[in-house]
Amino acid sequence: MTQAKFSRGLVPLSIVSVVLLVGGFAMVFFYAPNEADQGFVQKIFYLHVPLAIVALFGFVAGGVYGIRFLRSGDRTYDLRSYVAIHISLILAVGALITGSIWAKASWGSWWVWDEPTLVSFLIVFLLYACYQPLRFSIEDPERQARYAAVFAIVGGAFVPLNFMAVRAAESLVHPRVLSTTGGAMPGSMRVTFLVCLAGMALLFVTLNKYELTSKQATFALRALKRRLAGDDDWVPIRRSAAPQL
Amino acid sequence: MGPALPLDDAGPYVAAAYLVFLALVVIYVAIMAAKLSRISREIGELAELAARRDEEREAQRETVPR
Numbered sequence: 001m002t003q004a005k006f007s008r009g010l011v012p013l014s015i016v017s018v019v020l021l022v023g024g025f026a027m028v029f030f031y032a033p034n035e036a037d038q039g040f041v042q043k044i045f046y047l048h049v050p051l052a053i054v055a056l057f058g059f060v061a062g063g064v065y066g067i068r069f070l071r072s073g074d075r076t077y078d079l080r081s082y083v084a085i086h087i088s089l090i091l092a093v094g095a096l097i098t099g100s101i102w103a104k105a106s107w108g109s110w111w112v113w114d115e116p117t118l119v120s121f122l123i124v125f126l127l128y129a130c131y132q133p134l135r136f137s138i139e140d141p142e143r144q145a146r147y148a149a150v151f152a153i154v155g156g157a158f159v160p161l162n163f164m165a166v167r168a169a170e171s172l173v174h175p176r177v178l179s180t181t182g183g184a185m186p187g188s189m190r191v192t193f194l195v196c197l198a199g200m201a202l203l204f205v206t207l208n209k210y211e212l213t214s215k216q217a218t219f220a221l222r223a224l225k226r227r228l229a230g231d232d233d234w235v236p237i238r239r240s241a242a243p244q245l
Numbered sequence: 246m247g248p249a250l251p252l253d254d255a256g257p258y259v260a261a262a263y264l265v266f267l268a269l270v271v272i273y274v275a276i277m278a279a280k281l282s283r284i285s286r287e288i289g290e291l292a293e294l295a296a297r298r299d300e301e302r303e304a305q306r307e308t309v310p311r
Contacts, residue, residue: 025263041255044262051266094269098262105258207273214280221287228294 006212017206020199024192032192044102046193050200052095052121056159058088058204059128063156066149078145079243081152083211085131087204092125116169120162127155136241145243219245 028046035042065081068074099118100110112118134151138144185193 039251039255041258043259047262047266090269090273094266097265101258101262101265105255203270210277214277214284217284218280221284221291224291225287228291228298 006209006216010206010209010213013202013206013209017199017202020195020202024196024199027192027195032189033186035189038106041102041105044098044105046196048095048098048102049193050197051091051098053197054200054204055088055091055095056124056163057201058084058091059124059159060156062088062152063154063159066152066156069145069149070153075145075243075245078149079212079215079245080208081149082135082243083208083215085128085152087207087211089125089128089131090207091200091204092121092128095121096125116166120166124155124159124162127158131155132241136239139239141244215242216245 024046028043032043032046034040035045062081062085065077065084069077069081099121103112103118104110131148131151135144135148138147
């Protein structure tokens with residue numbers, strides 16, 4: 001295993017993430033104007049859309065790490081893939097809940113089943129919700145890592161395909177944000193949105209690093225415990241969905 | 246799509262959305278804190294184990310005749 005220092009730069013990264021997110025949210029309420037059509041409730045946009053975009057990119061990143069794991073056999077990439085998907089799932093939960101709240105306020109309904117954007121995101125979320133149970137169902141760590149990498153690659157490829165399919169589909173009520181016209185947003189709204197998006201992306205990177213550092217510390221501790229206990233007292237690691245380095 | 250909600254009606258929805266995000270981050274931090282305290286406790290156990298080993302080695306050295 002490559003002993004990557006996951007904790008490197010964690011403190012400045014955390015500070016920059018907090019500053020960008022808090023700054024972005026301050027811009028949402030004190031700088032960006034109210035949208036003419038939806039009014040104040042459109043402020044949810046600056047939270048909901050970055051959550052969804054970063055979660056989808058995180059799923060793709062999980063697939064990219066899956067490819068790197070299969071190419072190199074380096075278990076660190078399996079860990080990176082696992083953590084990227086884990087954090088993306090948390091952000092996806094946030095995107096689903098905030099989206100539902102926005103839907104209720106704008107459309108009068110918590111969920112619209114015939115809206116392609118909503119349903120496709122739910123499908124992606126449910127697909128990745130199977131990732132951890134899949135890992136947990138495989139006892140052998142080698143096989144677990146390989147199968148999980150294949151899952152992450154297939155899922156990661158599905159995300160952009162899904163995005164393109166939704167673009168091609170006719171939208172009923174959900175607006176299109178990322179279009180060639182920039183969603184027809186005025187400059188102040190666009191800047192605010194980009195700051196929030198950058199803050200969310202940095203939050204994703206920061207949480208990733210926290211999780212990786214915590215996992216690495218746990219592995220190092222476990223290895224030290226085994227060394228101190230001696231080979232006679234060696235106890236096999238309990239079954240886990242998380243990678244075992 | 247209906248007309249824009251007045252500020253009084255829209256406010257709770259916006260607050261709820263941002264609070265959900267805050268809650269997710271706080272829950273994550275709480276889980277990380279629990280993990281950190283477990284790691285800290287285990288380090289304490291290892292330190293005790295290492296100290297006990299040192300004592301045993303010291304005792305062995307004293308009992309072995311020169």
